[in-house]
Amino acid sequence: MNKFIDHTYLAPDCTSATVDRICAEAVASGFYAVCIPPFFVGQAARALSGTGVKLATVVAFPYGYAETAIKVQEIRRAMEEGADELDIVINIAAVKSQDWAYVTQDLTAVATTARLKGKVSKIIIEMSELTAVEKDRIIAICNDIKPTFVKTSTGTKGGATVEDVRYLRANLHPDIKIKASGGIRNKQSAQALIEAGADRIGTSSGLSII
Numbered sequence: 001m002n003k004f005i006d007h008t009y010l011a012p013d014c015t016s017a018t019v020d021r022i023c024a025e026a027v028a029s030g031f032y033a034v035c036i037p038p039f040f041v042g043q044a045a046r047a048l049s050g051t052g053v054k055l056a057t058v059v060a061f062p063y064g065y066a067e068t069a070i071k072v073q074e075i076r077r078a079m080e081e082g083a084d085e086l087d088i089v090i091n092i093a094a095v096k097s098q099d100w101a102y103v104t105q106d107l108t109a110v111a112t113t114a115r116l117k118g119k120v121s122k123i124i125i126e127m128s129e130l131t132a133v134e135k136d137r138i139i140a141i142c143n144d145i146k147p148t149f150v151k152t153s154t155g156t157k158g159g160a161t162v163e164d165v166r167y168l169r170a171n172l173h174p175d176i177k178i179k180a181s182g183g184i185r186n187k188q189s190a191q192a193l194i195e196a197g198a199d200r201i202g203t204s205s206g207l208s209i210i
């Protein structure tokens with residue numbers, strides 16, 4: 001179980017001391033990665049250097065409505081500072097405006113920026129906010145662009161459900177992995193999501209889960 005977990009702290013009260021604690025816990029528990037705010041990427045990269053624990057951060061978090069060029073800049077900066085994995089929020093405002101051309105170019109730009117440096121992209125689609133039609137449009141766009149992962153939730157609005165993960169696994173291209181996140185608090189929930197098809201679990205409750 002520990003190797004499925006991105007040990008996460010994204011609440012606004014995150015401090016430098018929190019990041020040191022999260023990194024130390026991730027090393028001690030053998031988690032796959034930590035996921036911390038972009039402000040702390042440099043610090044976390046130093047703390048994790050040589051440990052084998054990957055470093056993930058978020059981009060345009062939590063609503064995703066920064067302009068594409070700003071997202072790309074945010075990704076480049078995070079990669080320069082040592083991020084291995086970029087958890088990037090889809091432009092939910094563009095989705096709700098049914099501006100599929102904008103959503104497509106936005107996702108293409110961010111996934112390509114990460115891919116060109118050999119980094120992992122995780123597109124956060126905030127499943128709880130989407131209609132059935134919006135889910136299907138986004139899945140189709142992702143199947144064309146092929147980010148490394150589709151991630152269910154930011155953890156600020158609703159969270160991962162077994163039904164969502166099952167639906168994603170049934171409809172996403174098999175090469176695209178799934179990260180379930182948001183409100184995953186215990187081992188039973190994490191196991192159910194993995195059985196439904198999740199390849200990674202993003203949670204602030206990693207220690208309780210393992």
Ligand SMILES: O=C[C@H](O)COP(=O)(O)O
Nearest residue numbers: 154155181183202203204
């Ligand atoms: O990406 C992961 C989520 O932000 C974590 O959400 P959580 O605090 O509900 O576990």
